Amino acid sequence: MPSFEVPEVVVVRLPLYVRALTTLLAEGSEMVNSQQLGSRLLMTPAQIRKDLSYFGKFGKQGRGYNTRFLLRELRQILALDMEWRACLVGVGRLGRAIINYPGFAPEAFNIVAAFDQDPLRVGTEIGHLTVQGMSELSVTVERRGISIGVVAVPAAQAQEVIERLVSDGVRGILNYAPLAPKAPAGTVIRNIDPVLSLQSMTYYLRDCLGVSSA
Amino acid sequence: MPSFEVPEVVVVRLPLYVRALTTLLAEGSEMVNSQQLGSRLLMTPAQIRKDLSYFGKFGKQGRGYNTRFLLRELRQILALDMEWRACLVGVGRLGRAIINYPGFAPEAFNIVAAFDQDPLRVGTEIGHLTVQGMSELSVTVERRGISIGVVAVPAAQAQEVIERLVSDGVRGILNYAPLAPKAPAGTVIRNIDPVLSLQSMTYYLRDCLGVSSA
DNA sequence: GCGTGTGAAGCTGTTCACAGCA
């Protein structure tokens, strides 16, 4: 809703607030202040207030924030108050694990279609989905209102698959392939890459431990 | 190797360079300059040179970098030239997928033990591992030289498990549980959280699409 | 000429500190 640019770091933090507020509400806290939120999330209260101020005034001086109200506002800002439909591309081991991951649906992210380039996999059942061939991608995306593509193909094919998704109308990509894909303009990419996470972790672990040498 | 502090953002980018250099080498490029690297990774050449300068001088004026040499140096800086042993805690659906994920071993990250709190799971075989009870954690960590813990338990238990791992000597945590855990001092935590990724993505997708309302 | 390495400049994000309101 703000017409000016909000820093991306701020947007990335909003889901953390959503999660913390959800927990607080479940614990029965109807009011919360930036101090309390900050100590949960290990952030300074000033940062939380500043982040929220990009989007409006949600608190009451001297009292803090109404948990329920702030949560609802943030969910609306992030567009979490609607259903988001996703398709999966790549139904190998990783893809199957993603389909069966129980964390998406409760947050209104629904994987409603699965695709694979391998003809041997097309037509098989995974979870409650029938694997489709890539030729059906375009039509399915439009018909089912799919706006997010989850990419779980080998690195070598990922760039091609991402470009295909985008050209067929998908604007958001959740990429599990181990590469830094080039995002076509106007798209949003998020990468899930445990190996990269580990590889930057070892820098800090380096002198404290580490086994054998190669 | 630098005695002064290197910004964490820089450390996080190094694995990207490692990956790009590996690809370049496989393609036969024995030399590379910051311009070329930058266009692969969608970064400015200046940033790459600045990042590398935190660690030393790896290039030759007028020529660029020797791909093989720079790659070896970066791998050494990140301590990727040794084997890293990890244990997994939580062998539910997610945990089993992690054990079977084929991306870790080629990068010298080896999951050498698996634990679960549920007695029904203890003793079962997953991949080539026998699931152990939490009571064996401490001894196994020490005996096998485990320095990384992979956490794949439900959110409610994650904080407790992380603290247990740390108190038993594990300094690096790769956390798959959907929460923002508090890291005990001196530990390195990396979170893998696809739902958070999606929830910040939708902010940008909000007006371009989105299905039905709740 | 070309590309690195690097101080300096510029910019972006974080923290401070306080006015203002309940």
Added chain:
DNA sequence: TGCTGTGAACAGCTTCACACGC
């Protein structure tokens, strides 16, 4: 009094631009 919202100060990261060496 207590806590928000926010301009101003500060810190940190990125980009610039050029001296240097190949």
